[in-house]
Amino acid sequence: MSLKTKVFISLVIAVGWVELIGNLRVLRAGDLTGFLVYFGVAILLSGLKLRLPGVSGTISVCFLFVLIGIVSLSLPEVLLTGCAAVLVQYFWHSPKRPQLVQMLFNIGSAAFSISASYHVFHSVWLRRLPLEQAVLLAVLAFTYFVTTTILVAAVIAFTEGKSLRAVWRASYLWALPYYLLGAATAGVFEVAQRRLGWQTSMLVIPAVYLVYRSYRLYLDRLEDKRKHAEETAALHLRTIESLALAIEAKDHTTHDHLQRVQVYAVEIGKDLHLSETDLQAVRAASVLHDIGKIAVPEHIICKPGKLTPEEFGKMKIHPVVGAEILARAQFPYPVVPIVRSHHEKWDGSGYPDGLKGAEIPIGARILSAVDCLDALASDRQYRRALPLGKAMEMVAEQSGKAFDPAVVALLQQRYVELEQLARSSQVESFSLSTDINVERGAAPDAGFEEAAAQPPRPAVAASSGTNADWRGLIELIHGLAGVLSRQEVLSILAGRLQEVLPCDCLVFYARHDSTLIPEYATGTHIETLSRLKIAMGHGLSGWVAANGRSILNGNPSVDSQSLIGLRSALAIPLEGEEDVAGVLTLFRTKPDAFSAMDLLELSALGDALGDLMESGAARPVPRQNVIAMSPQPIPRARPVARSLQPV
Numbered sequence: 001m002s003l004k005t006k007v008f009i010s011l012v013i014a015v016g017w018v019e020l021i022g023n024l025r026v027l028r029a030g031d032l033t034g035f036l037v038y039f040g041v042a043i044l045l046s047g048l049k050l051r052l053p054g055v056s057g058t059i060s061v062c063f064l065f066v067l068i069g070i071v072s073l074s075l076p077e078v079l080l081t082g083c084a085a086v087l088v089q090y091f092w093h094s095p096k097r098p099q100l101v102q103m104l105f106n107i108g109s110a111a112f113s114i115s116a117s118y119h120v121f122h123s124v125w126l127r128r129l130p131l132e133q134a135v136l137l138a139v140l141a142f143t144y145f146v147t148t149t150i151l152v153a154a155v156i157a158f159t160e161g162k163s164l165r166a167v168w169r170a171s172y173l174w175a176l177p178y179y180l181l182g183a184a185t186a187g188v189f190e191v192a193q194r195r196l197g198w199q200t201s202m203l204v205i206p207a208v209y210l211v212y213r214s215y216r217l218y219l220d221r222l223e224d225k226r227k228h229a230e231e232t233a234a235l236h237l238r239t240i241e242s243l244a245l246a247i248e249a250k251d252h253t254t255h256d257h258l259q260r261v262q263v264y265a266v267e268i269g270k271d272l273h274l275s276e277t278d279l280q281a282v283r284a285a286s287v288l289h290d291i292g293k294i295a296v297p298e299h300i301i302c303k304p305g306k307l308t309p310e311e312f313g314k315m316k317i318h319p320v321v322g323a324e325i326l327a328r329a330q331f332p333y334p335v336v337p338i339v340r341s342h343h344e345k346w347d348g349s350g351y352p353d354g355l356k357g358a359e360i361p362i363g364a365r366i367l368s369a370v371d372c373l374d375a376l377a378s379d380r381q382y383r384r385a386l387p388l389g390k391a392m393e394m395v396a397e398q399s400g401k402a403f404d405p406a407v408v409a410l411l412q413q414r415y416v417e418l419e420q421l422a423r424s425s426q427v428e429s430f431s432l433s434t435d436i437n438v439e440r441g442a443a444p445d446a447g448f449e450e451a452a453a454q455p456p457r458p459a460v461a462a463s464s465g466t467n468a469d470w471r472g473l474i475e476l477i478h479g480l481a482g483v484l485s486r487q488e489v490l491s492i493l494a495g496r497l498q499e500v501l502p503c504d505c506l507v508f509y510a511r512h513d514s515t516l517i518p519e520y521a522t523g524t525h526i527e528t529l530s531r532l533k534i535a536m537g538h539g540l541s542g543w544v545a546a547n548g549r550s551i552l553n554g555n556p557s558v559d560s561q562s563l564i565g566l567r568s569a570l571a572i573p574l575e576g577e578e579d580v581a582g583v584l585t586l587f588r589t590k591p592d593a594f595s596a597m598d599l600l601e602l603s604a605l606g607d608a609l610g611d612l613m614e615s616g617a618a619r620p621v622p623r624q625n626v627i628a629m630s631p632q633p634i635p636r637a638r639p640v641a642r643s644l645q646p647v
Contacts, residue, residue, distance in 0.1 A: 005158040009105050012151055016108025019115045020079055027076040034193075035073070038065070039081050046085035062089075063148070063179065066114055067186040070140060072193055075118045079111055086110045105155070113147035133187060141183035145176055178214075239329060257378055262286035263422040264370040264411075265363075271410050274362065277333045282363045284331060285338035289367055292322030292339075299547040304540040305554030305569075316351050319343050338363035342371065345402040365404040369395060369411060372403070384557045388419055469500040470601050477608040486612060490520035498523070501598055503586040504566065505529060508574075509541055510582045510613050516545055519582065519613070528562045541583045544571045548580050552599050553592045563587065570594040572603050576614030584609060 046062035062085040069078035086106050120126065121140040131139075149172035150164075156171075157164040265286045269279050293301055296318055300311045307315060323340035341355055341364035348356030350368075376391035386394070392415050399408040411418075473496055480489045490508050497506065505523025507530075509516035514536045521529035537546040539559040544551055550573065556566040566587045574582040584605070588594065 002158060005155065008154060008158065009101065012112060013101075013104045013108040016111040017104070020083055020107070020111040023076040023079050023115070027080060028074070035077055038069070038073070039084070041065070042069075042081050042085055043088055046088050062086075063144070064182040064185060067140065067144060067179075067182045068189045070114065070118050070121055070144070071137070071186040071190045075115065078114055078118060082110050082114045083107050106152075109148070109151040113144060113151070116147050117144040134184075137183040137187045138180060140186075141179040142176070145172075145179040149175070174218075257374055258287045258290075259425065260374050260378075260422045261289075261367070261370050263425055264374065264418050265366050267414070267418055267421065268366050268370065268407060268410050269363070271414070272362065272366070272406070278363060281331070281333040281335050281338055282366060284333070284335045285342070285363055285367060286370075288326060288335065289322065289339050289342045289371070290318065291325055292318035292320065295321040299543075299549060302537070302543060303547075303551070304543045304558045305551040316343075320352050334361070334363070337361045338367060340364075342367045344368070346404055347401050350402070360404075366407050369403040369407045372398075373411060373415065384555075384561055388415065470604055473497065473500065473605060474608050477605070477612060481612055481615075486615070487520055489612060491522075494520060494522045501586065501602060502588075503570075504589050506584070506586045507532070507541075508582060508584055508609070508613070509534070509545070511536075511545060511580060516541055516583060523587075525563055525566065525587070528560055532560055534559060540569055541571055541585050544573050544585075545580050545583050548573045548575065550599055550603060552596065553594055556587050559585075565589050567591040568593045570599060570602065572599070572606050574606055574610040574613050576610045581610045582613035 042062055042065035045065070062082070065085070066078060066082045069081055073081075087103070090103055090106075117140060120143045121136065126136065126139065149168060153168040153172060154164055156162070157167045160167075262283060265282050266279060269282045274282065296315055300307065300314055303311070319340050319342060323336045326339055327336050329335075338361050341353070341360050344350035344353065344355040344360045344364060345368075346357060346360070346365070348354055373391055373395045376386050376394055377388045378385050392412060395403065396408055396412060399405045473493065476493060476496060477489065480492065484492075494506060494508075503523065505521065505525050507521040508519045510519040511517075516532075516534040516536070518530050518532055534542040534545075536542050540551055540554045540556065541559055543549075551569065551571045553568045554571065556563040556569045559569075566589055568588050568591055569585055571583055571585040573580045574584055584602070586594070586602075
């Protein structure tokens with residue numbers, strides 16, 4: 001509870017209780033029997049409570065007896081009745097034991113409201129005005145309504161961090177007509193008591209019940225509408241979560257990222273005073289902005305290296321596809337424009353539409369900056385996470401270029417706080433069963449495809465583009481395979497290879513089921529490379545093995561953070577008869593140290609090394625299979641390389 005709230009509650013308690021005690025000391029009942037009947041009925045009916053919509057509070061129909069008392073009784077009598085009714089409400093069908101401070105506040109606020117309304121209604125200056133009794137009753141109803149509801153609304157607003165005006169309008173303003181009806185009933189009661197006696201005036205009790213029933217019916221309708229709205233919102237939330245799981249099935253690194261981006265983006269949206277509708281759009285788009293990646297091949301999404309121009313062209317379709325998918329969902333808030341534009345840049349150099357500055361939806365401007373910050377501070381397939389402060393510096397460098405300066409300024413002010421908030425947010429862990437083996441179902445109804453007879457693989461020869469050194473390496477592999485062990489062949493080959501293609505270190509991996517095991521390593525970081533075991537699909541070398549595609553100038557740290565100082569990697573798959581049998585990975589300390597020609601020439605060794613890595617032990621190679629190099633190139637069984645463009 002904030003200091004402001006504590007001071008406000010203490011002030012209300014002090015003023016209210018001083019007023020109550022001061023008046024009870026001079027209590028005198030003119031008609032004791034009539035007052036006791038009135039008091040008893042008020043206490044009994046005070047148990048008819050109604051729960052207020054939107055807040056954790058109730059209202060009792062005893063307000064009607066307070067209005068009657070203000071019109072017909074003395075101030076001490078009304079205070080005693082009203083405050084006693086409040087006290088009874090705490091113990092009549094109360095689901096939990098009331099706290100002392102709550103009782104003191106509610107009794108104090110009731111005493112303050114009753115006293116203020118009584119003094120206004122019976123004030124000399126009001127009586128001097130040419131006002132009819134109906135107008136005076138309306139003034140009474142309005143005064144009592146405002147003083148009663150505004151005090152409680154203020155506490156709720158302070159405690160729950162909401163706007164006082166918003167709480168008062170949403171939870172209490174609807175009740176004003178009922179207070180006016182109560183004041184009219186009080187007028188009728190006063191006339192009946194004065195002319196017919198207090199016993200006849202008790203006929204007002206059925207009117208009290210009618211007011212209660214009308215309250216109840218109205219609030220029941222409000223409750224039904226509220227439940228319907230909550231069910232609709234829950235449906236949209238489940239839709240969002242389901243679509244987000246589709247993203248997770250495609251890219252396993254995005255689940256935590258999406259949740260964190262949502263926390264960051266919504267908080268920045270609040271700081272920018274976005275409307276509730278826009279905040280809902282940001283909240284949904286934060287989770288769904290990458291849904292279009294389901295149209296991008298998985299080997300591109302998970303590639304632990306730079307993309308080729310062709311691969312980047314395929315990646316750029318995901319905001320468009322995502323917007324088209326979400327347009328079918330017909331969200332009640334503008335999610336689609338945010339998803340379509342979350343890769344637009346402040347200077348107009350983004351995609352897909354080249355929007356610039358304020359042309360970009362505010363939600364997309366928030367999302368792009370937040371998404372970049374969290375991506376830089378998280379592990380990715382192509383690099384390790386950066387420290388949060390360093391990531392923030394890199395985002396700040398793009399302020400006014402890629403990102404909205406206003407959004408970046410807020411991020412710089414709050415990124416540490418938002419990081420703590422994101423870490424403390426409780427996120428339900430859920431994963432899809434993408435790695436299970438379903439044993440039932442022997443074959444599809446249409447049967448399996450007939451396996452075509454595999455022609456003998458042609459002997460390996462260098463292409464016209466390879467030089468004498470590379471041809472010599474291929475001959476070396478074939479010549480030594482039947483004489484030396486596999487490790488001995490790899491040892492000799494590594495030394496010759498480093499002469500042809502300089503590198504700081506290299507490693508030959510052999511595939512054992514779903515794991516790459518170092519078969520031979522040399523150069524710097526030899527101890528680290530010799531101990532590595534990489535699962536298929538993980539890291540740079542694991543991705544090459546799983547996808548059968550080469551990587552040019554990838555980030556070595558995604559294989560191991562211990563490869564300090566290495567800045568670029570060249571990795572090729574070593575293909576055997578049926579599948580990838582291993583991986584050859586070379587490392588350099590310089591960034592972008594390898595060229596497309598290096599990749600092309602190194603890939604010429606792929607088949608020969610694949611045969612070597614696939615063999616369980618060194619086996620003799622028939623002499624006729626060792627092809628002498630001729631001026632005319634012999635075509636390869638498969639393309640030399642899958643990825644020849646520098647990225």
